[in-house]
Structures are given as structure tokens and as C-alpha cells.
Amino acid sequence: MDDHARAPVDRAGLVEAGPEEAFEVRRFSARLGLPGLVDVHTHFMPERVLRKVWDYFDRLGPLTGGIEWPITYRAEERQRASLLREFGVRAFTAMLYPHKPGMARWLNDWAVGFARRTPGCLHTATLFPEPDVRAYVGEAVEAGARVFKAHVQVGAYDPADELLDGAWGLLAEAQVPVVIHCGSGPAPGKHTGPESIARVLARHPRLRLIVAHMGMPEYEDFLGLAEQYGQVRLDTTMAFTDFAERLAPFPRRALPRLTDLGDRILLGSDFPNIPYPYLHQLRALERLGLGDDWLGAVCHDNGARLFGL
Template sequence: MAEPLLRPESDLAVPAYLKDLGIPGLIDLHVHFMPHNVLAKVWSYFDGEGQRTGNPWPIGYRLPEARRVQILKELGVLAYGTLNYAHRPGMAAWLNEYSRRFADRHPEAIRSGTFYPEPGATEVLRAALAEGVQLFKVHVQVGGFSPLDPLLDGAWALLAEARTPVVIHCGHGPHAGRHTGIEPIRELVARHPQLVLVIAHAGLPDYAQFAQLAAEHPGVYLDTTMVGTGFMNRIAPLPPDYPQLAAGLPHKIVFGSDFPNIPYSYSHQIQALEAWGLGPSWMREVLHDTPLRLLQAVRNS
């Protein structure tokens, strides 16, 4: 007998699912809205994934910007980051300006920013904070830099003081880099104990190590981006006991989707979390309550 479909069965069913959970909507801290030329390059990279790795990565929501904004509204996403990330010097300031203008046009967008290890990084970060940025993104693998680069010391200190969350892609998956892995992150939070880090993709494939770090360190959170999906389980499968680890961390896990760059439906990420069987209270925390508290802490600091 076929297994019953997990709710929500499709994108169209997400709003009713959220209503039944008793939350007003989703807060998605891992969404990308980028300048057209940057997004085109990102999509081109994913288009070549099948040839490079044997795992095709079709873009699920390859649509004009206005339509992508509308889809998030239709899904019931109350707030979402725009998560640009600089991968070379000279990019951060103009990416931050794009994100500022985007947030000015779209009230659901969380004012987001990025930074990069280069001379003046502290000043770029200081300016972004002064403009009200509530969420930052850095990508260790794509940027090819160490989070411990001395050029970032001032930026991390400012972020620790502000308690502004940073979504940091630092795990070895789906592609490892020279500076990826948990050890630089252990050292970073030891240097800056007040820092708030959201580990993108829950640090896959080192799920258990990053879960342990989140359990031990009050400022370390995990995001769910691609975790447990059928696509990612073929590349970096979850350990069998991971749902039990996640069950003990309801206040340290936040929802992330990677929209629009996902090779499956948006609803599939929610289905993947539902499959862990951790119950409605846990889902409410992850989909809404915990990310809301993170954002409110920034606003009230």
C-alpha cells in the first residue's frame, strides 16, 4: 500500500497547512533575490551541475523577479531574506545597495546584506548596520575565504555587538572548499562569543557536528535549507538519528528554502521536515517562532 502524502501536498496547499498549524505564515531566512546579471550566473552554474557531478540541478522557479515575489506571497511567506553574497572584492557595497532598494519596494523582504574580506570590510559592514540591515549572508565556499581572515576581525566584532544574524554557508556540502568545515566556525565563535550565526544547510554533510555546536553555543543556529529533501539525501544523506537530534533543538533551527534555486517544489522542503514526525509544536517553532525571535532581537537591540 502506498504511503500517504505528507502535508502540504503541493505549493497550493501550503497556506491551509500553515493555518492548521496555527501560525500566520512562514518566515524563510534563506531566499535569494539578486541583481539580474548575478542571478543569471548563479543559474548558469547550476545548469552545469549535471555535467560536473552527474546530479542535474534544474532551477524550480526560473521566473521573472516580480513573479517570484508573488509566489512567496501566495505561499504565505511573511518575511524572507534576500541573501546576496560577495565572492570577490568590490562587490559587497553594490550588492547591499541592490538589497536595500529591493527591501524598500517589498515590505516582506528582510533588509539583508553581505561583506567580504577586503580592506574596508569593517566600514562596509558598519554602513549596512546603520542602514538597518537585519540579516547578513556570507558564502565561505563560493567566496574562497576563511571566516578567520584578519580582514574580517572588525566586521565580526561589530556583528557580535549588534547581535545581527549571519547566514553562513560554511559546510563541506554540496561542494567543499579550502576553508569549509566546522573547525573554523568553532574558532570564530570562540573569538566572538556573542556572534549570532545561522549555519546554512545545517552544515551538511557534517549534520551531527553542527547540531552539537548549536546545542552547545547560544548564538549558533541551523537552517533547514535542502536538509532532508529527496534531492539532497542522494548527495548528503541524513544520519538515521538526525530527527532525534533536531527534536532537541526546536529553538535553534530556522526554516530556509533556497528559493528560487531549488530543483523541486517549495512545499517539498516542508514535507521533508514533516517526515521527521516531530509534531506541530516543533514545526511552528521552526517555520515561524524561532526566526521571528531572531529578527525581533535585532530590532530591539
């Protein structure tokens, strides 16, 4: 299957990823000698919430940057999870996030059940700056949450807000990673960018932040934070793809820094909310030309080590 081609869609609008794509994704892993992939940035959330997210993309909401963004894998929950397993993804996340107070605890309650019924899912939780955030973050950790999602752009909050300080401290102590969308792509938010994250890390240098989308478009600033703080990682979500390169090209001069941070770059895809086939993200990483050892570490080994797989 050509990795730029759109996956076929049936008449009901559900994806029908052909066996060719699953075969090619598995062949990618096999060529690198990997037992599969570890994808730290995939979205599962209550269906009515996800449908609203898809509707936002369809309407070209402001946070999409007004860019046409067709959802390639618009399928029901079980089908999407099954497709990841067909791709040979051994572990994936349920990136879910609130856009207002009072929503995070409800999402976390849903996530417990989803992780229990979904093989391969790394139990995911979320948070929002509100008075009870430290309490429910602690409850989620006690319930077995292995990764958190924070979305500075959608939540429109300052990650350095004092309300979050106790939660960041708890997560740093528990060494639970946090995938955080804090870069200003595809559209800037009031608190996106590296400055607030630098303040968070100055207070909590052991916090395991995973900067989503490689920090797009402030790539070099976030690489700098990873170089300064040994627990900071970056995920590849959408970065280096043709879609992202048209919007915010990764600076070629920074490629050697990716090699130097090779043990702290993690595969992320944004599945199912991507406007191209899953395979294209893998090919985009491959064509960087940083070598099979780097590629294997990014696509599997780093995530497997982080989550003890």
C-alpha cells in the first residue's frame, strides 16, 4: 500500500484499512527486529466526546488552524482498538482530556473501564487546574493509571498554574509520565509554548513530561528542555509527515539533536485523528535517515522501557 494513499472508507463512513496496510506496518516492525510498536499517543475517549472532537475537525474549528483535517480512521471503538492490534501495536494509550473544570474526574472514571476491557491499552488519565485536581490525580494513580494526558491548547490553561503544582509533584514522585500538548501547533493558544513548561520543570525537574508533537512548531526550544532535564521526552506525533512539514517543517539543523536524544524520543501517531494512513508516520520517521537502531528505539524500545513492557 502506498503510504500516502488514503485508507478506503465504507459507505457508512467507517474505515476499512485493508490487509495491505496492516501487512506493511507489521513488515516495518519485522525489518527492524521489533516485536511490535509502542504508540504513546492514540486517542480513545467516551464515544460522545470523541464524536464532538471529530465534529470540531470537520467544522475546521479554530484550534485546527482552519486546515482541512479528514479523520482517516473514523470507526467505532472496538474496531479502532482491533485495528491497532492488527498493526502489531503492543501498547497504546487512551489520550483523553477535559476542556473545562469538573470534567477530568469523569473522564478518569471512564478510562478505568476502558483499560480493563481493552488489551494493549496503557491505563490513561487526565487533569485540569481545579481545586480537587491533586486528589483525583492521586486516586487515578492508585487505580493504576500509567500515563496522563494534559492538553494546554484545548484546556486553555497555564501548566504552571499553582492549582496544578500539587498534582505535578505527585506525578513526579510516582514517576508516572505525562503526555502534554504544549507546543503552539497547529494553532497557538494563550499558554502554549516553552515558557510555562520551563517554569513547571524548574519546580519539578523529575517530572516525566512527554512533549507531544515534538513541541511543534517550537521544536528546538523543547529539544532544549529535553537536553536540560533528563526526564523530559518528546513524541513524534504527526511530526515529519508530509502534512506537518507543510505547516511547520522540522529544522534540518536539529536532526543531530534527535540522534543525541535517541533514548528519549517516543513513537506517537494521533490515531485515529490523522489525515493520512498510520503507515505514513512510520515512513516519515524512516526517511529521516537516522539509522535502524534509532528507529527501533523510537518505535518500540524507548516506550517499552518507560512502561516496563
